[in-house]
Amino acid sequence: MTLSEENYLKSIYILQKGRSTGVSTTVLAQYLETKPASTTEMIKKLHEKELVIYQPYQGVMLNENGEKFALHVIRKHRLWETFLAEKLNFSWDEIHDVAEQLEHIHSEKLVRELDRFLGYPKQDPHGDPIPDAQGKMLKMEKKRISQLKKGDQGKCIGVNDTSSSFLQFLDKQAIKLGSAIEILNVEDFDQTMTVKVDGKKLLLSKIATENIYIRL
Amino acid sequence: MTLSEENYLKSIYILQKGRSTGVSTTVLAQYLETKPASTTEMIKKLHEKELVIYQPYQGVMLNENGEKFALHVIRKHRLWETFLAEKLNFSWDEIHDVAEQLEHIHSEKLVRELDRFLGYPKQDPHGDPIPDAQGKMLKMEKKRISQLKKGDQGKCIGVNDTSSSFLQFLDKQAIKLGSAIEILNVEDFDQTMTVKVDGKKLLLSKIATENIYIRL
DNA sequence: ATTTATATTTAGGCAAACCTAAAAAATATA
DNA sequence: TATATTTTTTAGGTTTGCCTAAATATAAAT
Missing domain, CATH: 2.30.30.90 (Ferrous iron transport protein A (FeoA))
Structure with a gap:
């Protein structure tokens, strides 16, 4: 799984949240600050890898497999955010860019130990729930x-x-x-x-x- | 500065340590697990960016500028190694691969705060000295x-x-x-x-x- | 001093992820 | 319904960092 693929999956997850319809190429491209043509290319690649549901002109949705990967990236992102805020004195607005980089580090042990080190936090500094290793998370009354x-x-x-x-x-x-x-x-x-x-x-x-x- | 460029600079630094002569293309290629042809290409690129001293067939050495960057990558690598060993229960042999990824995260604040969080360590878990923000480090009698x-x-x-x-x-x-x-x-x-x-x-x-x- | 062997560079290609411009499909409007 | 607009896809290019194979330079051996 490349860094780009991870970013696309994560973005589809976030944009799709709540909606029953697929995410459109243009919206996804805007969110990722790329061009629609590039997005179509990547969507086709993810479709071949059986990570998304896609039919031309119909937008894209994660399938079960793709959602699993997306949630794993989101888990890492939010754990790192927590680390940056709680241990390294990062302010709310400084966190995002760095967590965006850290979320792509590959190491199961790292994620597991970071989670333990932080005391198994249930939400990140923005109040968003942190998925557990199985991808489950609290939904909050907010x-x-x-x-x-x-x-x-x-x-x-x-x-x-x-x-x-x-x-x-x-x-x-x-x-x-x-x-x-x-x-x-x-x-x-x-x-x-x-x-x-x-x-x-x-x-x-x-x-x-x-x-x-x-x-x- | 790309991830690859950083890896080449770091590797040249490590291979050059102690020797007065330049690092040969083949040795560098072996160390980085690439082919000599690829290494030549990158050396030329680093030369154009004025990070190394290079004349065809004569091997490559870091110039002052290149050394600064190399030491910064090494600083990050060794700080992360310390973090993994001290805070996340990583054993000696598990550390390397993950630190290899973490060293490429770009954020000055992150490095500064990590250093503080770890108590300004002077050496990493392998006993190697950690360069400070200016690239200075203890040399050890070993x-x-x-x-x-x-x-x-x-x-x-x-x-x-x-x-x-x-x-x-x-x-x-x-x-x-x-x-x-x-x-x-x-x-x-x-x-x-x-x-x-x-x-x-x-x-x-x-x-x-x-x-x-x-x-x- | 030649020849042989090794090291290095050059030339030409490939994959990933981006781009622009043009074509095609879907949607909105007259 | 026909036309215009917007969205999406396709086609063809670019850059980075890698590759193999061939050419050239350097070093070693006879």
Whole structure:
């Protein structure tokens, strides 16, 4: 399994999550920052290796086998993220690029021992669940801040957008995993919310509140 | 800097160590398990990038710039080796393959933080010195067991051969970093040595004694 | 000093993963 | 339904790093 193949499988998994329909060539190409023509090529290769379900013009889906590989890559990615955040003082926005490289290291022992070393964590620093060696993971009861109403309270358990600009914004606002959240007010006009985060009052735009996950 | 370029620079550094002459194409090719033709190609590329000194048929040497990069890769390799051995329970022979992959991860922050996390180690689990961020490292007073004579005593501080068969052999004999070594006898005929290792009497062949480093 | 052997380089190809441009299929619109 | 637009695929190229086979340079042996 090459680095590129792993990236395609992982991306298909992420883009497909929740949807019943296949992932389109163009969407996949955009996500991977390549061109549709390159994507078609790789999809055909993955199809020949029996890792995806594919019919020309119909998009692509992982089959059972492909999902197994995708989940393994995601497991490694999230374990490394945890390592970087907990042991190496990486901030939310610095984690991603490095984990993107580390997820492609091949060694079963490494993954097993890293998991043990970290104390078998169930979720990564973004609040996403970490698949176990069998690919099983918790699904979490989570809501976006934007779904809450005045007076609701909860804990920050993750983010949706993982772009570095958003993660830097969160760092700047001192919003982090575990932060206590309380909704003080929702502006009718533009859904801007006034929120208490670890005791500090903040104003969050709609786009921000849609990208932060909370457990009540 | 590509993964291949990094591997060539590192290998030239290691093969050149101690020698004043350049490293020959064939030797480099063997070390990297490629063909001489491929090696010539890469040497030319590194020469164009001004990382090595090269004239056709005269072998290759690192210039100052190339050495800087080589030492950086070696620094990363040895820090990761230390991490694998100390934190993840890797045995001597399991370390190498994984460190070989990890050394190519690109992130200055990662290296810096890993170094701190490990407590700024000065040598790796094989007893080799770890270059600092400036490429400086301790050089150690070390001798091969084969250079010692009856009655000499010392501590095991490293190995020369890092092939997995040799490292497995050492694990089996319970010879490890820090083991107390005492020479009990040297056989005139074939230089086979009787050695006390941490109190246990062992027989070591010439080829074994040549590949274990000792500090008196 | 030739010849022979070995080491190195050159020439021409191959696979992976990308690209652009053009063709074909699917979808949307008039 | 016919046409226009968008999406997807195909065709043909590029780069990196590898290969084999052949040519050339260097070193060793007679």
